[in-house]
Amino acid sequence: AQTIFSGIQPTGVPHLGNYLGALANWVALQKNADPQDRLIYSIVGYHAITLPQDPRRLERERMDIMASLLAIGINPERSILFHQDQVLEHVELAWILNCMTSMGKLKRVTTWKSKLAVARNDGTDKNQDDGHLSLGLFAYPVLQAADILLYKATRVPVGEDQRQHLELCRDLADVFNRTVKSPIFPVPRHIITPAKRVLSLRDPMQKMSKSAPAANSRILITDSFDEIAAKVRSAVTDSTRGITYDPISRPGVSNLVTIISGCTDESIESVVERLADKGHGELKGEVVDAVESKLGPVRREYERIKQDEGWIREVGRRGAEKARALAVETMVDVKTRLGLGAL
Ligand code: ATP
Ligand code: MG
Numbered sequence: 397a398q399t400i401f402s403g404i405q406p407t408g409v410p411h412l413g414n415y416l417g418a419l420a421n422w423v424a425l426q427k428n429a430d431p432q433d434r435l436i437y438s439i440v441g442y443h444a445i446t447l448p449q450d451p452r453r454l455e456r457e458r459m460d461i462m463a464s465l466l467a468i469g470i471n472p473e474r475s476i477l478f479h480q481d482q483v484l485e486h487v488e489l490a491w492i493l494n495c496m497t498s499m500g501k502l503k504r505v506t507t508w509k510s511k512l513a514v515a516r517n518d519g520t521d522k523n524q525d526d527g528h529l530s531l532g533l534f535a536y537p538v539l540q541a542a543d544i545l546l547y548k549a550t551r552v553p554v555g556e557d558q559r560q561h562l563e564l565c566r567d568l569a570d571v572f573n574r575t576v577k578s579p580i581f582p583v584p585r586h587i588i589t590p591a592k593r594v595l596s597l598r599d600p601m602q603k604m605s606k607s608a609p610a611a612n613s614r615i616l617i618t619d620s621f622d623e624i625a626a627k628v629r630s631a632v633t634d635s636t637r638g639i640t641y642d643p644i645s646r647p648g649v650s651n652l653v654t655i656i657s658g659c660t661d662e663s664i665e666s667v668v669e670r671l672a673d674k675g676h677g678e679l680k681g682e683v684v685d686a687v688e689s690k691l692g693p694v695r696r697e698y699e700r701i702k703q704d705e706g707w708i709r710e711v712g713r714r715g716a717e718k719a720r721a722l723a724v725e726t727m728v729d730v731k732t733r734l735g736l737g738a739l
């Protein structure tokens with residue numbers, strides 16, 4: 397049987413990229429995975445605080461993301477759904493893995509390098525390489541590896557942007573196993589989704605992201621029809637006539653095609669064939685309809701679930717209990733192997 401683990405940061409209501417790139421797969425696995433397979437989905441608060449967060453806002457986001465996951469159809473009876481920050485073993489294993497990770501390896505991670513580039517460009521960090529960025533941000537991929545390995549996960553459904561982090565996790569599983577001379581951790585594999593990478597509506601060279609400053613660069617799964625329409629209408633495209641799929645030279649148009657395909661399950665080829673001679677306005681009209689048909693039901697469910705905060709909290713509490721039971725078992729094993737077992 398497989399153990400499937402994935403996480404999302406409580407840094408805002410999920411957007412269409414999160415949904416098509418990862419969360420839709422989480423839901424699909426509930427139907428398609430073997431009933432013996434264990435599904436574990438986590439809201440990773442300790443990852444969120446690698447960048448500064450306002451405490452009141454973070455608390456609200458943690459509630460909202462739980463409501464979002466329930467709204468898209470995560471069933472807490474089938475899947476273990478919990479807050480990472482309520483299971484302390486994540487931090488404990490992360491520390492142990494930190495001690496087995498070379499700084500050189502972490503410095504090569506592209507997410508770190510791009511945060512560093514931003515720091516240099518905005519002038520906050522002229523002289524030092526990593527001046528004000530936190531040690532926690534640097535070690536982010538190690539915490540992520542701990543999240544996955546703590547449950548001895550074998551499959552990880554995450555978006556394309558996480559590929560390198562998962563590579564590091566696989567490497568750490570191997571390093572640990574060799575260090576203790578025992579196959580404690582399975583080496584986990586990436587599960588890729590068809591729409592693996594949804595791009596920003598404002599800058600189609602970047603991925604759609606919760607933390608990008610421009611709110612109209614992303615469609616939230618809770619956006620109203622009017623909000624969806626306004627964001628899609630203002631999406632950056634290009635001045636070439638007709639519709640083709642060419643991610644390199646026409647990233648904006650291709651992204652809109654990807655979105656239609658991701659929301660309707662129509663293939664990219666078929667979308668392009670159907671719309672080949674159409675204008676950008678018509679393409680955008682199709683995008684709005686496709687997104688609304690996908691997100692309309694999610695939005696209504698979200699509003700219903702938000703009425704009952706007591707239940708949302710209860711789901712989190714029960715999920716954390718189930719996760720902790722598994723985590724404690726792994727940690728006893730891990731610590732004993734390292735000479736840190738009970739005395
Ligand atoms: P942040 O900007 O705060 O990092 P994010 O939008 O990257 O937010 P995460 O919580 O980091 O969201 O990621 C949750 C999941 O969504 C991950 O599996 C990630 O791979 C996936 N994901 C994030 N952005 C995209 C995207 N634009 N296209 C496809 N998948 C995405
Ligand atoms: Mg991210």
